[in-house]
Amino acid sequence: MNEIFSSEEMKRFEQGQFLKRSSYSFMQKAGDQIFKFINNRFKNKRPIIVLCGPGNNGGDGFVVARHLMDHGYSVEVYIFAGANNYKGDALTALKEFRGELKKINLFKLQKNALIVDALFGIGLKRNIKGILSKIFRKINQSKNTVVSVDIPSGVCSNTGKILGNAIKADFTITFHRKKIGHIFGFGKQFSGRIQVVDIGFSPRKAKTRCYENSPDLWVKYFPWKKPFGHKYSRGRVIIYGGQKEFTGATILSAQAALRTGTGSVKIACSKDTLPIYSVKFPSVLKTEMNSIFQLENFLKKEKITSFLIGPGSGSNKNIKEITKLILKKVKYVVLDADALTCFQDDLKTLYSLLDKNKIITPHSGEFHKIFPNIKKNLNNIDKAISAVKLIKSNIILKGPSTVIVSHNKRIVINDHASSELAVIGSGDVLSGLVVSLVGQKKINPFLAGCAATWLHGDIAKHYGKGLIAEDLVQGIPGALKRLKKWKTY
Structure with a gap:
């Protein structure tokens, strides 16, 4: 499909889908699809670092981390918010993960580790600064492979602009349709190779003002x-x-x-x-x-x-x-x-x-x-x-x-x-x-x-x-x- 969504269009579409099925079921499917991508793409079970943000993008990250641990991967999970700050589907995913959590300010970059960026999704509006900006620079200067969930953290999903700082991904796994920020502005080069995956949303057309040329x-x-x-x-x-x-x-x-x-x-x-x-x-x-x-x-x-x-x-x-x-x-x-x-x-x-x-x-x-x-x-x-x-x-x-x-x-x-x-x-x-x-x-x-x-x-x-x-x-x-x-x- 050629539709490209803005963050507002995607959220409206999701709300309609959540009336039919539990929103958490879609989060589970999203995490499962990202796990399958990693498991199929990277055959040697390298260590994996999962960075989880405070919202639903972080919830996707917890689901991914759980699947990876269940399949024998060595996984470290860093969280940006305190565990008691999570709510809704992200909190459910955190409870089901049951693994060790480390605070993001203790972040250490392991050589050859695959990084799963599940910090911020398409709803990010504020600039990245402070400790996160330092961590993003460290990741971008390394040779570690990065897989971003939905959109690289720090990229505006509506314009492709860099919000202060952003993670430069090798792969971005996004859901249902591409977002404007994937193919526009700096978002184009920061998203790496984009894979659109199906997480069970109905195939009906959604209202969008933008299309990708094809x-x-x-x-x-x-x-x-x-x-x-x-x-x-x-x-x-x-x-x-x-x-x-x-x-x-x-x-x-x-x-x-x-x-x-x-x-x-x-x-x-x-x-x-x-x-x-x-x-x-x-x-x-x-x-x-x-x-x-x-x-x-x-x-x-x-x-x-x-x-x-x-x-x-x-x-x-x-x-x-x-x-x-x-x-x-x-x-x-x-x-x-x-x-x-x-x-x-x-x-x-x-x-x-x-x-x-x-x-x-x-x-x-x-x-x-x-x-x-x-x-x-x-x-x-x-x-x-x-x-x-x-x-x-x-x-x-x-x-x-x-x-x-x-x-x-x-x-x-x-x-x-x-x-x-x-x-x-x-x-x-x-x-x-x-x-x-x-x-x-x-x-x-x-x-x-x-x-x-x-x-x-x-x-x-x-x-x-x-x-x-x-x-x-x-x-x-x-x-x-x-x-x-x-x-x-």
Whole structure:
């Protein structure tokens, strides 16, 4: 399943489940699943340290510790709260454990011991400090393997932010669904390998605002080339060409669009750039255009599936007028880079021209130029949602975990990516992917943004180190082949 829960959504879901069955039965199942993971994953019975917090996460830890001791493991249990401070299911689990308890301030790190982090779960809101902060640093500096229960202690489950300090896990065992903090912000790197386990919750869908990007969301709508289609039935993309020194950006976008599946790409270029495109990219169509009046006539006559403007276009008054004209005359438009920032001093006009058929693709710097009143200290989900409320359009907010939000506030987080994508030209390729997929007989801008972002990340993940933008273009056919085999991939 692709749903990702916030801590509040997960708690509401759990409360509904607890009406049907004892909440402690779910804690027992959670502990059992973590024990099975440890027992199956680590064959040599190494010593195990279980860190138990004051709440239900700690209760899960007591259940794990009991199972481990029953199966002959050497187990040490450290508690953060006094034994008489436990209540509810956590107290029941503590009583059933019946083993020795040590206070957390006496913590000693054994070499080669496996650490089970059951200190704090998805409800943590306060910062980690004092003795716990010192213990977390010691664990993170060691070579000990760490298994975290639900989410690494110290990671905010709603934002992925580190709350003062956090344990860096090798594995995180979470229940029912991933949480936002697992794949967002620093939580992504602190969670290690995430395993979602079933603890007996009913499979019914829960209300959530966030989804993890996956072909499951959009592959059935993907505009594959049809056996009897021709080049124009596969889409006619127009890309507004960049300035002379930035023609490379336009070429990357055009190559990406053609490789992704559109049948025709035409670059609108000037007399200065036409010779460059003719030499550098012979197969793409070109049309010379030296004034906004020529563009207006072109838009009246040309059949256009989708239009991309921004890569290398330059941020100036002329580009602003050209972008305004395109937004008014063309239904499906992708706006990137300079086509956004040229409105920095006229945001009202930009907002008014965007609608559900348009999609913007800013990185963080561009985002804050066109949304200066959205606070920089917000997480990218809240930033993108705030932006959509202003523009009533679709947005791809690029970053380590890219956020795609639809005009009607559907949220998708793309975790299928690589840090290698932080390279010049990468965004130009992404915008080419998007414009190739969007259109009347293709898919809507939001799903196109989800599909393009996933393919973009998939290429990078398979390529590895040393990636440059041209490698992304070359990797499109392989990514499409993998996508075609999605159910077995």
